[in-house]
Amino acid sequence: MKAEKHLTFTGILLREKEMALPLLNLIDQHGYPEPLCLPAISTVDIPAELPPHFDWVLFTSPRAVIHFHKLYPSFSKDIRVGSIGEATSDKIRQLYGIIPEFQSKTENAEGMAEEWLHLYANESADKFILQPTSDIAGHSLEAAISPHVREYIILPIYKTVPHPEMPATIARLSLSLDFVVFYSPSGVEAWLDSGGENKGFRAISIGPVTTKKLLSEGFKDVIQSPEPHPEKIFETIYKQK
Numbered sequence: 001m002k003a004e005k006h007l008t009f010t011g012i013l014l015r016e017k018e019m020a021l022p023l024l025n026l027i028d029q030h031g032y033p034e035p036l037c038l039p040a041i042s043t044v045d046i047p048a049e050l051p052p053h054f055d056w057v058l059f060t061s062p063r064a065v066i067h068f069h070k071l072y073p074s075f076s077k078d079i080r081v082g083s084i085g086e087a088t089s090d091k092i093r094q095l096y097g098i099i100p101e102f103q104s105k106t107e108n109a110e111g112m113a114e115e116w117l118h119l120y121a122n123e124s125a126d127k128f129i130l131q132p133t134s135d136i137a138g139h140s141l142e143a144a145i146s147p148h149v150r151e152y153i154i155l156p157i158y159k160t161v162p163h164p165e166m167p168a169t170i171a172r173l174s175l176s177l178d179f180v181v182f183y184s185p186s187g188v189e190a191w192l193d194s195g196g197e198n199k200g201f202r203a204i205s206i207g208p209v210t211t212k213k214l215l216s217e218g219f220k221d222v223i224q225s226p227e228p229h230p231e232k233i234f235e236t237i238y239k240q241k
Contacts, residue, residue, distance in 0.1 A: 010032075010033050010035065010177070010178045010179075011033075011035035011036070011177065011178050011179040011180065011181070011237065012035055012036045012037075012038050012173075012177065012179070012180045012181070013035050013036070013037050013038070013180075013181045014038055014039070014040035014180065014181060014182055014183055014187045014190075014191065015037060015038075015039065015040070015181070015183055016037065016039045017037040019062075019087075020037050022230040023230040023233055023234060024037070026230055026231065026234045027234065030234075030238070032238065035179075035181075036169075038163075038165075038166060038169055038170075039163045039165075039166070040162070040163060040166060040182075040183070040184075040186070040187035040190040040191060041160040041161065041162060041163055041184070041186050041187060041190050042160070042161050042162070042163050042164065043063050043066075043067065043134070043158045043159065043160055043161075044158060044159055044161060045067060045070065045157065045158055046135060046156050046157055046158055046159055048071060048155055048156065048157045050071060050072060050130075050155070051128070051130065051153055051155070053128055054079070054128045054129065054130040054153065055078075055079070055080060055127040055128050055129070056079070056080045056081070056082060056124075056127060056128070056129045056130065057075075057079060057080075057081050057082070057130045057131075057132065058082045058083075058084075058112075058116070058129060058130070058131045058141065058145075059081070059082070059083045059084065059088050059091075059092065059100075059131075059132065060083075060084045060088070060109065060112070060131065060133060060137070060141065061084070061088060061133075061134075062087050062088050062090070062091035063134070063158065064088075064132045064133055064134070064157070064158070065083075065088060065091040065092050065095060065096075066091065066095070067132065067157045067158040068132040068157055069095045069096070071132075071157060074096065075096060075098060080101050080102075081096075081098065081100045081101055081102070082100055082101065082102035082103070082104075082112075082116060083100040083102070083103050083104070084103075084104050084107055084108075084109075084112045085103065085104060085105075085106075085107035085228070086103070086229075088103075089103045102115075102116060102119065102120075104116070107207075107227065107228050107229075108207060108208070109138060109140040109141040109144075110140055110144070112141060113140070113141050113144035113145055114144070116145065117144065117145065117148060121148045124148055124149045125148065125149065125150065126150050127149045127150055128149070128150055128151045128153065129145060129146075129149050129151070129152045129153065130153045130155060131152070131153065131154050131155065132155050132157045133154060133155065133156060133157070134156060134157075134158055134159060134160060134186075135156045135158070135159040135160075136159070136160070136185075136186065137154070137156070138209070139154065142154055160184075160186040160190075162189075162190040162193050162194050163190065163194075166190060166191075166194040167194040167195050170191075170194050170195050170196050171195060173198075177198065177200075177201040178201060178202060179201055179202040179203070179204055179237055180201055180202075180203055180204065181204040181206070181233060181237070182203060182204065182205055182206070182210050182213075182214060183206050183210070183228075184209075184210055185209055185210055185212075185213035187210070188210065188213045188214055188217060189213075192217060199218060199219050199220065201221070202221045202222075202223060203219045203221060203222045203223070204223055204224075204225060204233065204236055204237055205222060205223070205224045205225065206224075206225050206228040206233060207224070207225075207228055208224065210224075211224045223236055224236075
């Protein structure tokens with residue numbers, strides 16, 4: 001039986017190619033070799049029942065929008081919508097055809113909470129806030145906002161699992177990687193669970209929670225992008241070399 005050829009790439013983005021296109025375009029424009037786009041995780045629905053009433057929906061990822069749309073395919077005019085950053089807002093516009101009333105400038109839960117409270121805390125004492133999320137999401141947004149509202153509801157609607165193609169792809173990878181971009185702690189877990197024992201590359205993290213996970217798992221050369229935007233990730237990959 002003919003042995004499979006090794007896959008040789010200078011770097012890997014642990015993300016679907018469609019979601020990584022802005023970063024891939026920057027890499028191409030600057031003449032660098034195209035990295036491999038390898039989705040680290042897949043997401044599957046969790047059976048969930050919507051609360052009878054909510055005033056706000058706060059989305060903290062595009063994936064949350066995708067899974068919530070299956071449960072709640074259209075918004076009534078009295079529901080107010082908030083999002084964390086541009087990518088999440090883009091997914092809301094794509095699936096719901098609306099522009100979120102609130103979009104945070106910073107793309108982390110602490111920054112989103114601070115910005116939302118600055119605008120809405122004084123009018124929200126009687127409001128019900130709904131946050132659709134994954135089964136392993138953090139609670140920092142809830143912790144910051146819940147004292148200022150009537151009720152803050154965390155609704156797990158999906159869970160992450162390693163992408164089914166990841167183990168076979170990792171098994172074929174050359175060991176001469178320069179970098180891997182990790183987009184979430186679950187991506188780190190998926191890499192390790194899929195046989196990614198090689199840690200001799202630069203691990204690029206897009207945020208503090210992912211950085212903490214990488215360091216706790218024994219990765220030594222870890223650099224965190226100052227922001228999760230394609231431009232900043234690009235600079236972190238190539239300006240640090």
